Structures are given as structure tokens and as C-alpha cells.
Amino acid sequence: MAEEGSAVRAVAGGSTAAKQIEVPIRKAVGPGDDKVHTWPHLVRSEFICAILVTVLLIVWSLLSDAPLEEPANPTKTPNPSKAPWYFLGLQEMLVFFDPWHAGVTLPSFIIVGLMVLPFIDINPKGNGYYCFNDRKYEIMTFFLGFHILWVSLIIIGTFLRGPGWNWFWFWQPWDVHKVEAMTAVNLPYLLGVRNPTLDFFVGAALVIGFFVGGSALMYWWVVHLKGREFMRRWGGVRFGITAFLFLNMWGVVLKMLMRHLFAIKYIWTTPWVNI
Amino acid sequence: MAWEDIKRQITESDVWQSMFRHGYEDTPRNRILMVSGNVWLHLHPSKVRRHAVRMRFTWCMGGITFLMFLVTTVTGVYLMFYYRPTAEYAYADMKYLEFDMPFGMLMRNMHRWAAHAMVIAVWLHMFRVFLTGSYKPPREFNWVVGVILLVLTLLLSFTGYLLPWDQLSIWAVTVGSNMARATPFLGHEGPGHELMGVNPIYDARAFLFGGGEIGPHTLLRFYILHCIFFPLITSLFLAVHFWRIRRDGFSGPPL
Ligand code: HEM
Numbered sequence: 215m216a217e218e219g220s221a222v223r224a225v226a227g228g229s230t231a232a233k234q235i236e237v238p239i240r241k242a243v244g245p246g247d248d249k250v251h252t253w254p255h256l257v258r259s260e261f262i263c264a265i266l267v268t269v270l271l272i273v274w275s276l277l278s279d280a281p282l283e284e285p286a287n288p289t290k291t292p293n294p295s296k297a298p299w300y301f302l303g304l305q306e307m308l309v310f311f312d313p314w315h316a317g318v319t320l321p322s323f324i325i326v327g328l329m330v331l332p333f334i335d336i337n338p339k340g341n342g343y344y345c346f347n348d349r350k351y352e353i354m355t356f357f358l359g360f361h362i363l364w365v366s367l368i369i370i371g372t373f374l375r376g377p378g379w380n381w382f383w384f385w386q387p388w389d390v391h392k393v394e395a396m397t398a399v400n401l402p403y404l405l406g407v408r409n410p411t412l413d414f415f416v417g418a419a420l421v422i423g424f425f426v427g428g429s430a431l432m433y434w435w436v437v438h439l440k441g442r443e444f445m446r447r448w449g450g451v452r453f454g455i456t457a458f459l460f461l462n463m464w465g466v467v468l469k470m471l472m473r474h475l476f477a478i479k480y481i482w483t484t485p486w487v488n489i
Numbered sequence: 490m491a492w493e494d495i496k497r498q499i500t501e502s503d504v505w506q507s508m509f510r511h512g513y514e515d516t517p518r519n520r521i522l523m524v525s526g527n528v529w530l531h532l533h534p535s536k537v538r539r540h541a542v543r544m545r546f547t548w549c550m551g552g553i554t555f556l557m558f559l560v561t562t563v564t565g566v567y568l569m570f571y572y573r574p575t576a577e578y579a580y581a582d583m584k585y586l587e588f589d590m591p592f593g594m595l596m597r598n599m600h601r602w603a604a605h606a607m608v609i610a611v612w613l614h615m616f617r618v619f620l621t622g623s624y625k626p627p628r629e630f631n632w633v634v635g636v637i638l639l640v641l642t643l644l645l646s647f648t649g650y651l652l653p654w655d656q657l658s659i660w661a662v663t664v665g666s667n668m669a670r671a672t673p674f675l676g677h678e679g680p681g682h683e684l685m686g687v688n689p690i691y692d693a694r695a696f697l698f699g700g701g702e703i704g705p706h707t708l709l710r711f712y713i714l715h716c717i718f719f720p721l722i723t724s725l726f727l728a729v730h731f732w733r734i735r736r737d738g739f740s741g742p743p744l
Contacts, residue, residue, distance in 0.1 A: 248744060249536040253523040256533060256542050263549045264556050271560065271606065275598035282587065285580045286659040288703065297665040298650050300608050300643060305664060314679045317668025328615075328636045332629035340622040343742035349622065356619055360612075487680045 293377045293390060302371025303364050309379065310469050312488055320466070327359075327459045334452045359463055398479035401472070417482030421489055424465065429457040532731055538741050546621070546741075550614035554642075555727070557607035561645075562720065564600040567592075572652070574712035576705035579654035604646050611642045623740035631733040634726055641723045648715035651708060659703050662711070666703075669694035 250256075297305045307316035339348040346353055374381055376388035402416040433453065437445050445453070472478040480488045499505055500512065513519065521535040540546050571590055572582045586593040615635065618624060624632035651662045674681040675693040682692070690701035699706035 248538050250539055250542060251517070251520040251524075252533045252535055252537050253520045253530070256537050257524070257530060259542060259544065259549075260552055263544075263552065267553055267556055268560070271599060271603055272595075274602050275595055278598070278602075279594065280598050280601040281655075281657055282583055282653055283656040286576075286654045286656060288659065290656070292656055292660055295660040295664045298647060298661050300646065301665050304668070313668055313671035314673050314676070318672050318676075318679070321668075325636060325640060328639075329633050332624040332626075332632045335625070338625070341625040342621060342623060342740035344620055353620070360616065 294375060294379055296371070296375075299368060299372050302375075303367035305379075306367040306371040306375070307466070310466070310473050314487065315489065320462075323459060323462055324359075330455060330459075334456045336448060336452070355460065355463075358467075363463065363466065398473065398477045400480045400483060401478050402481075404476065404478060414482075414484060417480070417484075417489075421482045425458070425461055428461040428464070429454075432457050432460065532735075534735060534739075537739065540741050541739050548613060548617050550610050550617050554607055554610040554614050557603045557610060558723070558727070560603040561600055561607065564596045564603065565716065567596045568600055569716060574652070574709050576654065576708060579652065579708060583653050583655070604649060607642055608646055611639055615639060621740060628733070628737045628740065631730060631737060634730050634733060638723065638726050638730060641719060641726060645715065645719045645723060648711045648719060651703075651711045652715065654708060662707075663703055666694055666697055669697050 296302060304316060304321060307320060310316070311320070335352055337349055337352065339345075340352075373384065376382040376392075377390040378392065378394075380392050380394055382388055382392075400413070400417070401420060402413045405416065407413050407416050433445070436448075436453070469478075469481070482489045500509075524530045524533055524535045568586065571586050571593065573579065583597075586597060588594075590596075618632065618635065647662070647665060650665075651658045670676045670692065671679045672693045673679045674685050675687060676682060677687045677689050677692040677694075679693075687693075689695065695701055697707075697710075698704070699710045
């Protein structure tokens with residue numbers, strides 16, 4: 215059944231009718247009666263908005279000065295050293311993951327994940343208007359990634375991390391001598407595995423199990439929620455990419471919780487990388 | 490009606506008529522010509538759907554992001570007149586700019602706060618585009634262009650962070666770039682680095698810094714990236730972004 219104003223477009227490489235998705239191709243060229251002249255209606259708002267924002271910016275700049283500290287001194291490391299605020303979410307991840315993962319892999323996933331978003335989301339509804347009910351899961355996932363992970367980690371990194379990247383509440387003074395016991399252990403160790411070889415395999419099983427089990431669960435859940443027909447239209451590639459990115463997102467949350475609640479350091483240690 | 494009276498009194502006064510010989514006739518034809526005949530305004534279509542004009546649809550955030558880009562460009566040119574990207578002068582030039590240059594401090598503040606505002610505005614813009622589902626067909630590609638613009642915005646801001654050459658800037662950039670050290674295969678502390686034969690002065694971070702540590706070479710590198718390379722690339726992508734908004738049509742609820 216075709217949605218109103220949508221057409222059926224064959225997916226590249228799609229064999230026959232089996233692989234078709236519904237894609238709205240409507241452009242904003244409906245009946246002219248909904249339209250108004252750009253001049254004056256749009257230009258006027260833009261002009262007023264630009265003036266207001268510029269005035270605000272000037273007032274802000276008159277009231278508060280950009281910081282300038284002592285001259286650069288490569289031999290004197292400040293404690294804490296913080297990245298610019300918009301990267302503090304990533305710096306916060308360094309607590310939980312090795313630098314190659316927190317600093318390179320996860321940011322790549324964020325960028326690639328954002329870029330593939332229009333291609334993995336095949337819900338034709340909710341195009342061009344605000345509506346929660348038409349696309350609950352998309353919106354909740356975006357909230358998890360953007361608000362919960364990105365924004366709250368920036369807030370933590372900016373306000374709650376002090377010397378030694380230790381946790382300080384708003385009312386606690388920054389004590390440079392604060393020492394935190396390094397009690398974190400690896401998950402296999404916590405589960406009673408003390409043999410280093412076995413540790414490797416248990417860790418691998420946990421990580422692979424998380425992704426395989428998670429994907430299976432997600433598959434079941436989507437089929438349960440939307441039906442087989444939807445899953446067929448969505449296709450294996452889209453499902454695979456979505457599940458992988460989605461599980462990575464939850465993986466980050468899970469690992470953060472495990473560290474905060476159970477002091478777990480790594481899940482899987484290998485001679486090359488640790489996760 | 491009072492407004493109309495005041496308007497007539499002004500436009501019929503001798504002073505006004507000495508300046509403006511003939512009026513602007515508010516006809517549909519003229520309204521369209523105002524937009525299509527103006528090199529700047531014709532970025533817009535000459536007519537738009539009613540909802541697209543409303544603040545509560547767009548939050549004006551794409552426009553504000555662009556405005557912040559323009560403000561940083563203008564104030565940035567002013568700062569460039571007084572700033573020399575070398576380790577011996579950079580910091581002194583910042584002081585000079587703050588205390589001796591007319592409007593130096595104001596220009597610096599506006600440049601910095603506009604850069605921060607641009608980062609916030611671009612996130613809110615992305616959030617708006619997500620909430621209205623405007624990345625859905627036929628605008629998938631423009632969303633991808635947008636993500637590239639988001640990354641460019643962050644890179645613009647990050648490369649500028651080093652230029653004051655004070656403690657805040659070099660350490661923030663050190664911390665922010667340490668990740669490059671850990672890039673798999675390409676960083677000397679990343680997994681698989683042995684395979685590539687990279688070392689502290691020959692790896693991804695050294696490429697970014699122009700050497701093994703942050704130093705004068707890094708300052709020049711970031712200066713060129715910040716003032717020339719990223720602004721140019723960003724302008725190119727902005728051109729594509731705006732062009733595609735026109736081509737794909739602005740999103741809106743079904744008619
Ligand atoms: C330097 C950064 C950017 C600038 C200056 C910019 C500017 C604009 C402007 C002026 C509009 C017109 C409508 C509006 O104001 O909302 C727009 C629309 C749009 N932007 Fe951006 N943008 C930027 C970054 C982004 C990002 C990060 C994304 C998404 C990831 C994005 C995706 C879009 C899309 C899909 C549209 C079309 C919206 C529609 O049809 O409703 N842009 N952009």
C-alpha cells in the first residue's frame with residue numbers, strides 16, 4: 215500500500231519487486247495557496263533575527279572577556295588539562311576506554327552513524343513535521359546518543375572533573391592531592407577467571423556474545439514490533455548497520471555503568487587491544 | 490491606521506522626497522523581483538511555504554549558524570591584521586590586541602563567543618532537522634553534507650583554540666590531539682603501530698603537529714588550517730548545502 219504522496223522506488227541492485235521500499239518523493243511544490251512571498255515575509259524574520267543575535271553577541275562580548283592565561287609553557291602541565299569543551303565528552307570516554315577506542319573509533323562511529331542515518335531509517339512518516347508518535351524509536355535513539363551521551367558527558371567533563379580527572383561534585387573543592395584507589399578489575403576476573411589464557415577467551419565470548427546476542431534480541435524485537443514484512447523491506451544490510459551502531463551506543467552506556475557501579479576495568483584484554 | 494498615517498507623513502515629507510524620487514510599489518511582481526534580482530537574496534526561492542517562515546519550525550538555527558560563520562569571518566580578518574603566528578610574537582600580539590588596538594578586545598571577544606555560539610547553534614540545527622525528519626528522502630544527501638559541516642565547524646573551532654599561545658590553548662590542544670597518537674596503525678601508541686613502522690616523530694599526530702611535540706611549527710600549521718584551509722573548505726560545503734536546500738525543496742508537512 216503506497217503512502218499518500220509517496221512512490222515506490224527500487225533499491226539499487228534490488229532484483230525484482232521483492233526489494234522495494236517506499237520513499238516519498240514529494241517536493242515542496244504543492245498547490246500554491248500555502249505559499250507566501252519570501253520578500254517580505256521570510257526576509258523580514260531573518261533580518262530581525264540577525265539583528266537580535268548580533269546585538270546579543272555584542273552585549274555578551276562587552277560583558278565578558280575571552281580568556282588569556284599565562285604564556286604557553288610546554289614544561290608546565292596544568293592539572294587538570296582539559297580539551298575544548300565540545301570535545302570533553304570524548305575526553306570523559308578516556309576514563310572508560312583506551313585512547314584508540316575513545317579517541318578514534320567512537321568518534322568515527324558517531325560521524326559515520328550520523329551520515330548513514332537517512333539511509334537506515336526507512337520510515338516514510340514524520341518527514342517535514344514534528345511528531346513523536348510517528349517515529350518513537352528513532353527519536354528515543356537520537357535522544358540517547360545526543361542528549362544522554364554527548365551532552366551529559368560534556369557537562370560531567372566541564373563541571374565535575376577536577377585534578378587528576380577525579381570526580382568532584384559542584385560543592386567539593388578541587389583537591390589536587392586527592393587519591394583514588396585503583397581498585398578496578400577486569401570482568402572475567404570478577405567472574406572468577408584467574409587464568410590469563412582463559413581470561414582472553416572469556417572476554418572474547420562476552421564481547422562477541424554481547425553483539426551476537428544483542429543483534430538477535432534486536433531482530434526478534436523488531437519483528438515482534440513491526441512484523442516480518444517490515445524486516446524484509448528493511449533488509450539485512452540496514453539491519454546489520456543499525457544493530458551494530460545501536461549496540462555500540464548501549465555498550466558505551468553499559469561499560470560506564472559497570473565502571474561506576476562495579477569498578478570493572480576491561481571486559482576483554484588481548485595482547486593488542488583492550489576493550 | 491495610525492501607522493499608515495505616520496508612514497504617509499514621512500514618505501510625503503520634503504526631506505524624504507528629496508532623497509527617494511519614487512516609491513516602492515508593493516506588487517507581487519516587485520516582491521518576486523526583490524528576491525530574484527538580488528544576488529544575496531536569491532539564495533532563497535521567491536516564494537516559500539507558510540510554515541517554513543515560522544520560527545517554531547526552523548528555530549532559525551541554520552541561519553544563526555551561518556550568521557556566526559560570517560561574524561567570525563569578519564572579526565577574524567580584523568584579528569589577522571595584528572596577529573603573527575610565530576612562537577615569539579603570538580602571545581605578545583594577543584596582549585597588544587587586547588590593550589592597544591582600537592576595539593581589539595571587543596573583536597577578540599566577538600570572535601571567540603561567536604565561535605562557541607556556532608558550535609551550539611549547529612548542534613541545535615542538527616537536532617531540529619532530525620526532529621522534523623528533514624533528512625528523509627529526498628534530503629538524505631544534504632544531511633550528509635550537514636554532518637561534514639558539523640565536523641568542519643568543530644575543526645575550525647579547535648584549530649583556532651591554539652592560536653592565543655597561552656597555557657590554556659597549548660594544553661587543550663595537546664589533550665585534544667593526544668588521541669591521534671593512539672590511532673590504530675597510524676599513531677605510534679595505537680594498536681598495530683609496529684606493522685606500519687610509525688614512531689613519535691613520524692605518525693598521525695606528528696603529521697598534525699608538524700613534529701613530535703606541540704611547537705612553533707604546530708602554531709603555523711594550525712594558523713593556516715584555521716585561517717585558510719578550513720574556512721575555504723567550509724565555504725565550499727556551505728555552497729553545496731544551500732544549493733541542495735533549493736534543489737531538494739524545503740521540508741514541510743504534506744499539503
Ligand atoms: C556550518 C553549518 C551549517 C549551516 C551554516 C547550515 C545552514 C542551513 C540553513 C540556513 C538551512 C535552512 C533552514 C534552517 O535554517 O533550518 C539549512 C537546512 C538544512 N540543514 Fe543545515 N547547516 C549547517 C549544518 C548542518 C548539519 C550539521 C546538518 C545535519 C547533520 C544539516 C542538515 C540540514 C538539512 C537536511 C537541511 C534542510 C532542512 C529542511 O529542508 O527542512 N545542516 N542548513
